[in-house]
Amino acid sequence: MDRATEVYAVSYRRLVVHLYAVTGDLAEAQEAVQEAFVRALDKPRQFDALDNPEAWLRRVALNVARSRHRRRRVFARVLTKLGPPALVPDVGPDHVALMTALRRIPDGQRQAIALHYLADLPIEQVAETLDISVGTVKSRLSRGRAALAGLLSDELVVEEA
Numbered sequence: 001m002d003r004a005t006e007v008y009a010v011s012y013r014r015l016v017v018h019l020y021a022v023t024g025d026l027a028e029a030q031e032a033v034q035e036a037f038v039r040a041l042d043k044p045r046q047f048d049a050l051d052n053p054e055a056w057l058r059r060v061a062l063n064v065a066r067s068r069h070r071r072r073r074v075f076a077r078v079l080t081k082l083g084p085p086a087l088v089p090d091v092g093p094d095h096v097a098l099m100t101a102l103r104r105i106p107d108g109q110r111q112a113i114a115l116h117y118l119a120d121l122p123i124e125q126v127a128e129t130l131d132i133s134v135g136t137v138k139s140r141l142s143r144g145r146a147a148l149a150g151l152l153s154d155e156l157v158v159e160e161a
Helices: 003-023 026-042 044-048 053-082 093-104 107-118 123-130 134-160
Strands: none
Touching (some): 003 053, 026 044, 093 107, 123 134
């Protein structure tokens, strides 16, 4: 068993409890400790050379938690300055049916339809984004519309029955 695995087995719970006491949020504590272990695994030779790896992990986890807390505070201030978010419309049955039908068509058609009709990109930009020709985009849009029409009419027939 390598040193990181040994330290994890011995120290993980203790570190999470400590960070939980500091952050007041169990999920945040677990994520900070996990991030500390990820950083340890990124540099195994340096981690193996540590005299007290648990103390190092604790310090890293505390720094991660502090950084995340600072970012959340800054983000909250920015959101406060921007004002309340625009209301998101309710997701109605038509929207659900469309998303379900989109998942059932081939990827290329779905990507072209999403970029052109949902993201409102012109055909030329869709071609550039997908790195395909304009003709291919037009073909995928045509086939995708036909496929969606069939799938959505099937949905309507099922719902009406």
